[in-house]
Amino acid sequence: ARMLHGKRPPYRAVDLARYLYDESLTPQAAIKKWKGEEDEESDEEEEDIEQDDETFFRKTGNDVEDLAEDRSIPRFDYDELAARWSGEGAIEALRKRFATANLLDEEEGDGEGSDDE
Amino acid sequence: MSGNSRPEFVRFTGHRAFTQRLVLATLTGRPVHISKIRSSSATNPGLAPHEVSFLRLLESITNGSVIDVSYSGTTIAYQPGLITGTVPGLGAALATDAIEHVLPAACARSVTYFLIPLALLAPFSKAHMNVRFTGPGVITSATHGAGDLSIDTFRTAVLPLYGLFGIPPARIELRVLSRSCAGPGGKGGGGVVELRFASQVRLPKTLHLHRPPGRIRRVRGVAYCTGVAASHNNRMITAARAVLNQLVPDVHVAAQYDPAPLVAEKGSTLKKKTGIGFGLSLVAESSAEGVLYAADEAAPPEGGVVPEDIGTRCAYQLLEVIAQGGCVMAASAPTVLTLMAMGSEDVGRVRLGREVMAREETIQLARDLKKFGAASWGIRDAKDDAGGDGDDDGEGNSTRGDLIISVKGTGVGNVGRKVA
Structure with a gap:
């Protein structure tokens, strides 16, 4: 739009x-x-x-x-964060960034993970 | 150092980025003039207690600094001297040959407010930088109001980054001798912290951290409570685990319980318990070297929050920081970018999330660096993960990937080592 x-x-x-x-x-x-x-x-x-x-x-x-003062930690709206991260979809989307993700199912994730070591 | 005998003042206005500007001035050796510090504030114009204290700290670790603060405290002029660190017999009164820096009771910032800039100066110091923070103003926890990192996050997520610059973290020691949360009204504490920074370098290496940030392998953390029941730790840890365990099984959070420190009240011999509270610091370690994400949450000093809430909030905050992406999280980005800019005359690259870049602090750092004569940053999209990282944030935006920031070093290096 x-x-x-x-x-x-x-x-x-x-x-x-x-x-x-x-x-x-x-x-x-x-x-x-x-x-x-x-x-x-x-x-x-x-x-x-x-x-x-x-x-x-x-x-x-x-x-x-x-x-406003300088902050190291940005101000978070915790209600918003809780709403976002309690949903299954957001967790699943972030799962790619974790070592527990199933590498066989996701080729793109596989490539990302393997060239770091 | 340029050949000019008296370089022009670099002029700034406002109270934001105060330590950052003074650090840059000290590193580049250029005098700085900051005006309009909270000049519009009707209640607290001028420098805040923590800023005055930071100026005193600068004075004690440098030689030949000239600091002029106007009567109202809204304008300061600072001519930096040489960063000497701890010179035996000069201000180093303690038996451990550390400079003692006493923070006033009115200080509302965590001790990391001082440690982060101090650690930036320390590699460029002539001698070892040993500073012990004492006094009724040392808060080692995260601060709820001011958004400072806790000492644990600083130690586990910021200090290791110095290793990437050829500054060995093995010779940096941070001793937390006494812990304290923020006291009543968010002001004061009773902690004792000693930073011993023995890895002085001639010139830090630059950084090429432009690879994909890898995957989170494990989460470490410290739950701390001072002066409250030790079961708060377990309650925080359990709540944080409930969120994180569905993503990463390797979550290990240490529990740290301390009694509340006693601080002498002004004008009486009685000592008062202060700095009661609890908090949680979580650090996610990635499979890629040097990629750390951290989250911090502490109970507000007025109380009214259950430990479970702190635990879940901290875990959510960690997820949010991970989702922001990049190789460097927002809280440590200024440290990394400053070291890159001060390092060898070489182009370094660092991968940052767009949200990290879209912070006032980061934008201001870019501008301040330029004012101090550093080259502009180069910005481009991180291409190598068009499909991988782009939809991590789950917002379906096509321009969500990370950015690669190229920073050219100014080759400032260690003036003390250059001359001596």
């Missing part, structure tokens, strides 16, 4: 290279753009205004974001 709306697919390596050193974007904004969460249609000027708005709000509203 995103492709139909003329949006670039998110998480592209090329896009990241472009945003990574763009000092006009805050890291948060760069990540948002890379993930495609921000509206792509708005042109550069509008985004600059958006940025100004954000900083403006931050100064007055004393935003939580501004006072």
Whole structure:
């Protein structure tokens, strides 16, 4: 659906290279753009205004974001995690990354596992 | 070191990435100027206690550093000196020839907040880097509010990575002499931790960790509780096993029980039990060398969480970290990327998950490194596993594979060893 709306697919390596050193974007904004969460249609000027708005709000509203500390462990939403990982499908999808996976059934996994040792 | 007698200040704003910027300044020898540190905060403007303490730590392990903090604490200027490490007879008051660094009781960060940057500086030190953290602010557990790693994760998942850079981990010793969780309000603890870093190198090797991350062979971990019933450990372990055992049978979690440390209260001779709590640290080891994923979870200092919840949360967090992929997890990515950038003038490659890359900390590190004169990172998709890794995350997105980040070293190396 995103492709139909003329949006670039998110998480592209090329896009990241472009945003990574763009000092006009805050890291948060760069990540948002890379993930495609921000509206792509708005042109550069509008985004600059958006940025100004954000900083403006931050100064007055004393935003939580501004006072965020550096973290080693990202903040996880544990309800969401529990919902995701209690499902069988997610566990099965991740099973490929474990040595217990049945190597005979999955050729692709086999190749991945054998060239590490 | 360039030939300029007084290089320009590298200027930053904001309080984020504070230790990272100071570490980079110390390693590259470039003075740094940070302004607007929490200047918009009405309640706590300026440097936080742990940041002041980190500055003191820098002062004690370097020679010739000049630190200027403005009256309000919102601006600092730092001119780095030489990383000397522990020089006998200079600040090393302890019998074990270690520098003693006392953390204040108001410190809300785990001791790994100091250890991670300290370990980054230590390979470039002139002499051995022996630092003992004491005082009423040493928290060895993970911190719930601040998201720091626990000392166990640091020891088992971050320190082994130094071996990949030709810095032998066998000569790095981390002694946990006394454990402590975060005290009341998440502040303070009573732990004692000693880092003895004896593997100083001239120049760290770079890293080629671009192979597929392999498969998880086993999970190790440490469950710790201080001052609460030792059965909490087993309850955490059982809950974590319930999640993990369906994927990996080889789960072994050690249980560590300690009585709560006693800390003297200010202005009285009475000692108070502090740092009561429990937590779990899990480390998944892959079949590929040097690929470790870790998860940390600790009970919040206000309590109200049963050990089973901590166990399952930690296990879920571990699964999530594994699903993020790459060869280096998010928590140790800054360490690896910084060492690569400071290492030999060679292009190293590391494979990172997209989620790891899409963190503010990682993006900020890339920008900070560039400001300190390092080359830009090269980014490309990891091609060799188009079918294998792409659908691991189960979100059906075509651009879900890992990224290969190429980092060119600056050849900074060990200034102390170069001169002396």
